[in-house]
Amino acid sequence: MKVPTGCMFTHIIRGEGKTITYQNAGVDCGFVGALNAGFCNWRIDFTYADTDNKTYRTSRGKTHTECKINPMRDHAPQKLPRYGKACAQIYVNGVRRAGQCHHITK
Secondary structure (H helix, E strand, O other): OOOOOOEEEEEEEEEEOOEEEEEEEEEEEOHHHHHOOOEOOEEEEEEEEEOOOOEEEEEOOOOEOOOEOOOEEEEOOEEOOOOEEEEEEEEEOOEEEEEEEEEEOO
16 A cells, blocks of 8 residues: 555654654645545554664554544654664554655764
8 A cells, every 4th residue: 555646755854873853754745645535543653773674663653533634743852772774654544554764874
């Protein structure tokens, strides 16, 4: 399953080294995509993995029962214990629809 045509899943991350100062993920829809009924029973999770691709932390988002065209979630600033990657995924009705990762390197 994918995000509907006309929509894209975005993951924004700011910081330096292992320090994340800002993180946000959500769906942006335009044109035809903005006409759909939205995403119902959605949640956005943030996960963190080391350089061996082993996930060491997951921040599971709240499941939202309302339908939204532009679901979004912010995550608190933090200091990661290791280098690797930070990812965000959107789930709709418990099924992963899309994800995006950023590599965290020296």
